[in-house]
Amino acid sequence: MPRAPAKTFNIVILSCVVIILAFSVLMIYSATNSVEYRSLYKTFYLRQILWAAIGLGVMFVVSYINYGTWIEIADKLYWFTVVLLILLLFFRGSMRWFHIGPFTFQPSELAKFTMPLALSRFILDNKGKAEVLEGLIKIGIMTAIPLVLIIIQPDLGTGLVFIPLFFCLLYIGGVSIRYLGYLITLMAIFAPVYYFTLMKSYQKNRLLSFLNPESDPLGSGYSVIQSKIAVGSGSIFGKGFMKGTQSQLNFVPEHHTDFIFAVVGEEMGFLLVFILLLTYLMMILEGLKIAMHAKDKAGMLLASGVVSLLTAQLFMNIGMTIGILPVVGVPLPLLSYGGSSLLFTMALIGILLNVHSSIKRSSS
Amino acid sequence: MVFKRQQDREDSKKFGVILAVIIGLFGIIVLRLLWLQVIRGSYYRGLAQSNSTRVIPDRACRGLISDRNGEILVNNVPSFTVSVVPADLKNKDKVVSDLAKLLDLSEEDLLAKLEKQQYRVFEAVKIKGDVPSQVVSRLEESNLPGVRVDTEPKRNYSGKDYSCHVLGYVGESNMDEVSNNKYFIGDSIGRAGVEKHYDEVLRGVNGSREIVVDSAGRQIKPAGSKPFVKGTDLTLTIDAKLQNTCEELIRGRKGCVIAMNPRNGEIYAMVSHPGFNPNIFSGKLDKREWSDLINSPEMPFLNRAVSGLYSPGSTFKIVTATAALEERLLTEKDQFACRGIYWYSDWNYNCWKLEGHGSLNIVDAIGQSCDIFFYQTGLLVKVEKLAAYSRLFGFGTESGLDLDGERKGIVPDAAWKERFHHSHWFPGNTIQLAIGQSYLLATPLQMLDSYNILINNGTLYRPHIVRAVGDKVVLPSAVKSITIRNEDLVTVKKGLWQSVNLGGTGRNAKSNFAIAGKTATIENPHGPSHASFIGFAPFNNPEISAIAFFEGSGGGGGTDAAPVVKSVIEAYFKIKKEKYAKSASKDF
Numbered sequence: 001m002p003r004a005p006a007k008t009f010n011i012v013i014l015s016c017v018v019i020i021l022a023f024s025v026l027m028i029y030s031a032t033n034s035v036e037y038r039s040l041y042k043t044f045y046l047r048q049i050l051w052a053a054i055g056l057g058v059m060f061v062v063s064y065i066n067y068g069t070w071i072e073i074a075d076k077l078y079w080f081t082v083v084l085l086i087l088l089l090f091f092r093g094s095m096r097w098f099h100i101g102p103f104t105f106q107p108s109e110l111a112k113f114t115m116p117l118a119l120s121r122f123i124l125d126n127k128g129k130a131e132v133l134e135g136l137i138k139i140g141i142m143t144a145i146p147l148v149l150i151i152i153q154p155d156l157g158t159g160l161v162f163i164p165l166f167f168c169l170l171y172i173g174g175v176s177i178r179y180l181g182y183l184i185t186l187m188a189i190f191a192p193v194y195y196f197t198l199m200k201s202y203q204k205n206r207l208l209s210f211l212n213p214e215s216d217p218l219g220s221g222y223s224v225i226q227s228k229i230a231v232g233s234g235s236i237f238g239k240g241f242m243k244g245t246q247s248q249l250n251f252v253p254e255h256h257t258d259f260i261f262a263v264v265g266e267e268m269g270f271l272l273v274f275i276l277l278l279t280y281l282m283m284i285l286e287g288l289k290i291a292m293h294a295k296d297k298a299g300m301l302l303a304s305g306v307v308s309l310l311t312a313q314l315f316m317n318i319g320m321t322i323g324i325l326p327v328v329g330v331p332l333p334l335l336s337y338g339g340s341s342l343l344f345t346m347a348l349i350g351i352l353l354n355v356h357s358s359i360k361r362s363s364s
Numbered sequence: 365m366v367f368k369r370q371q372d373r374e375d376s377k378k379f380g381v382i383l384a385v386i387i388g389l390f391g392i393i394v395l396r397l398l399w400l401q402v403i404r405g406s407y408y409r410g411l412a413q414s415n416s417t418r419v420i421p422d423r424a425c426r427g428l429i430s431d432r433n434g435e436i437l438v439n440n441v442p443s444f445t446v447s448v449v450p451a452d453l454k455n456k457d458k459v460v461s462d463l464a465k466l467l468d469l470s471e472e473d474l475l476a477k478l479e480k481q482q483y484r485v486f487e488a489v490k491i492k493g494d495v496p497s498q499v500v501s502r503l504e505e506s507n508l509p510g511v512r513v514d515t516e517p518k519r520n521y522s523g524k525d526y527s528c529h530v531l532g533y534v535g536e537s538n539m540d541e542v543s544n545n546k547y548f549i550g551d552s553i554g555r556a557g558v559e560k561h562y563d564e565v566l567r568g569v570n571g572s573r574e575i576v577v578d579s580a581g582r583q584i585k586p587a588g589s590k591p592f593v594k595g596t597d598l599t600l601t602i603d604a605k606l607q608n609t610c611e612e613l614i615r616g617r618k619g620c621v622i623a624m625n626p627r628n629g630e631i632y633a634m635v636s637h638p639g640f641n642p643n644i645f646s647g648k649l650d651k652r653e654w655s656d657l658i659n660s661p662e663m664p665f666l667n668r669a670v671s672g673l674y675s676p677g678s679t680f681k682i683v684t685a686t687a688a689l690e691e692r693l694l695t696e697k698d699q700f701a702c703r704g705i706y707w708y709s710d711w712n713y714n715c716w717k718l719e720g721h722g723s724l725n726i727v728d729a730i731g732q733s734c735d736i737f738f739y740q741t742g743l744l745v746k747v748e749k750l751a752a753y754s755r756l757f758g759f760g761t762e763s764g765l766d767l768d769g770e771r772k773g774i775v776p777d778a779a780w781k782e783r784f785h786h787s788h789w790f791p792g793n794t795i796q797l798a799i800g801q802s803y804l805l806a807t808p809l810q811m812l813d814s815y816n817i818l819i820n821n822g823t824l825y826r827p828h829i830v831r832a833v834g835d836k837v838v839l840p841s842a843v844k845s846i847t848i849r850n851e852d853l854v855t856v857k858k859g860l861w862q863s864v865n866l867g868g869t870g871r872n873a874k875s876n877f878a879i880a881g882k883t884a885t886i887e888n889p890h891g892p893s894h895a896s897f898i899g900f901a902p903f904n905n906p907e908i909s910a911i912a913f914f915e916g917s918g919g920g921g922g923t924d925a926a927p928v929v930k931s932v933i934e935a936y937f938k939i940k941k942e943k944y945a946k947s948a949s950k951d952f
Contacts, residue, residue, distance in 0.1 A: 172378060229415065232400040232408025245416045249578040266412075270401040274394065281390050288386065292379045300375070304382070315389045322396050
């Protein structure tokens with residue numbers, strides 16, 4: 001019996017996505033209006049509208065694909081991603097993009113899409129084994145391969161996003177808290193090793209300047225100081241659309257991508273930012289609800305993965321903009337300018353919607 | 365079924381944990397935003413504002429300075445000023461080294477200037493003024509971030525080194541003055557002459573412009589401005605024509621000339637040589653040029669007219685004469701003998717005329733400038749009275765001229781000698797003092813003032829160099845009025861007439877304009893003698909008095925100085941006549 005698709009749709013998530021996307025277009029329009037940006041990025045808001053439209057299309061299409069299909073092809077997708085990341089390393093040197101015609105494509109954004117699928121697949125395939133040491137080592141290596149490949153691009157931010165995903169899925173997958181504790185301890189031991197061996201000096205500077213931004217106000221501490229000033233100066237009601245001096249006059253760098261939240265904070269002010277955060281929170285909590293009520297373990301894992309990825313990116317992005325986390329390049333999901341990020345985020349939300357519609361189907 | 369339900373319970377516990385983590389993370393963000401935006405909002409708003417606002421000083425134009433006839437002596441011309449906004453300095457090391465090279469400055473100097481304004485990083489710091497246009501165009505080509513070129517008024521002295529000591533010069537504010545918050549970095553401050561004494565009125569009030577800039581320091585739009593208030597114009601008592609005549613008269617000599625109106629204290633001309641070109645200070649001064657000037661043994665910065673201290677010599681004899689007459693120690697009829705040499709106990713003192721003047725009274729003694737007559741007169745008057753009359757005639761105190769750096773000189777007496785030389789006053793000192801030597805030191809202006817008192821029958825007007833501040837005319841003010849009996853005045857003046865007109869020492873100043881005066885040839889322990897002459901005219905109703913004083917000229921006052929004063933006085937009457945003719949032709 002054919003069913004009206006709209007009924008299977010989660011109206012909360014859909015409306016949150018649309019609201020945030022609309023916000024995104026407006027903020028990118030404002031952020032790229034500055035004197036310096038005008039010539040270069042004038043049409044970025046148009047592009048973002050295009051990406052949002054494509055993204056919505058992708059979301060709808062994905063929401064009709066049975067999430068079981070993703071689990072089936074997860075390992076192939078995983079290896080495809082790994083190969084792309086290796087290719088990127090060989091051909092592009094230290095770059096994060098492939099150029100495809102007029103567009104750029106970020107394999108690390110693809111990895112954000114495939115990792116939750118691949119990790120879910122592994123946990124499902126190794127029921128009862130993932131909880132023990134052998135399984136943990138395997139899944140650890142599986143996560144580490146793309147993570148290391150991304151970190152040496154270098155894209156520390158995207159790499160770090162996988163860590164909360166990893167823990168969240170293992171936790172949902174049934175690994176005991178004790179093991180997770182061991183893992184965290186292990187990582188804490190590894191962190192200083194990483195700091196002294198692999199970390200690039202600019203990343204170290206960022207980390208140090210996070211601890212004390214005023215030590216180098218015109219150097220590595222610059223972006224944090226300026227974005228904090230931007231957000232803070234927005235006060236309660238904001239300076240008004242396109243009236244933020246910090247971003248319009250380019251004091252905040254990268255204010256259409258990673259630092260878009262600085263523009264939001266400066267021009268919209270606390271009240272509107274609070275509403276925006278509520279919108280994100282509603283979307284994420286709705287995702288969590290879907291995960292809870294998923295009809296099977298696969299759906300639960302996939303939905304949790306999406307939720308943890310969204311939450312982690314949101315917290316890392318806003319956290320660095322408001323100066324409570326070091327500066328790492330993570331986009332604000334659905335809001336930052338960038339096609340790859342938007343498309344894969346929308347695809348993940350599409351999976352979430354499919355998990356949701358499967359509950360509806362099974363319950364009806 | 366049981367298993368499933370247990371699994372469900374476990375799952376919901378896990379999701380509870382995740383929910384708590386998510387809520388917690390959002391809570392952290394919201395709390396932080398409350399702190400940044402709500403609690404510290406106005407603080408950050410201020411930061412954002414100063415981030416994008418630059419303050420560019422809009423320097424006030426200094427007031428113009430013109431002579432008594434409205435001829436402009438000092439004005440302002442536009443010049444390029446290079447400044448740096450420290451906050452906009454990107455790639456500081458490179459910009460500093462490039463800028464230093466372009467401006468021909470040392471990097472240390474440049475950094476020192478920036479260092480001094482480290483707490484006002486959003487204000488432009490003036491690095492160099494008066495930058496030539498070629499350098500400006502090269503600067504603009506290299507487009508250094510944070511470096512600005514602005515147009516600013518530059519002080520221009522149209523007469524070059526003429527009148528330099530009267531006008532003075534301006535220099536850049538130093539750090540102490542800036543830290544008093546009274547001036548901007550790079551402000552022009554009067555450093556000498558009228559520029560210094562009247563700095564407060566000439567300076568005006570600086571304004572400022574605020575501009576909105578982007579993160580690269582590029583000007584986006586003006587944000588507001590406080591216009592400057594132009595400085596007040598000054599009209600001097602100086603007559604540029606007479607001043608220039610004086611400049612040319614003593615060109616190449618070391619000394620000074622002052623010409624003034626004894627009846628109100630207005631100074632028509634005041635020249636001191638050697639001088640300097642004040643224009644060199646308006647721009648950025650070359651260090652070498654500066655040290656050459658400051659170390660010159662000729663002391664070009666010294667305004668000899670008010671800051672040079674000399675023994676007045678024979679021109680002082682009028683004080684000794686007046687004292688003797690006023691104290692009834694001598695009358696016009698009393699005579700002393702001069703045989704060219706005068707013995708006092710075991711010491712002997714010469715007259716300048718070694719063959720002697722013979723017997724002569726006080727009028728002849730002034731006319732012939734007989735030293736021996738005055739040695740004896742001095743001994744009659746005694747040191748305390750001599751010192752008292754010196755003070756009455758204005759020695760030992762500043763004249764009150766409206767220029768800085770005036771010195772008051774020394775009027776010695778027994779107490780003074782005891783204090784500074786730890787020794788008694790000897791009659792020999794009195795003998796020397798009576799002819800204006802000994803320890804007596806005075807500025808040429810004081811010497812001239814002592815004659816002004818005599819000319820004005822006891823009244824002395826404060827000498828001044830500024831006739832009007834803006835529209836406000838400076839009224840003549842009497843410094844003092846001393847009582848001298850008329851017959852004594854007549855007696856002394858007769859001597860001064862004789863000196864010039866009846867074959868006395870001042871005969872070289874004889875002129876159709878009825879000049880009277882007195883010469884002085886002053887012994888100089890450090891080298892050749894000084895020569896001076898003080899004269900006034902017309903004798904019956906003097907409207908001009910003048911002094912010429914030459915340092916170490918070696919010649920006599922009669923030969924070296926008297927002709928100069930004569931020329932000055934004649935030039936004065938010539939200029940006066942031309943002016944009269946001009947205004948008369950205008951009237952009809």
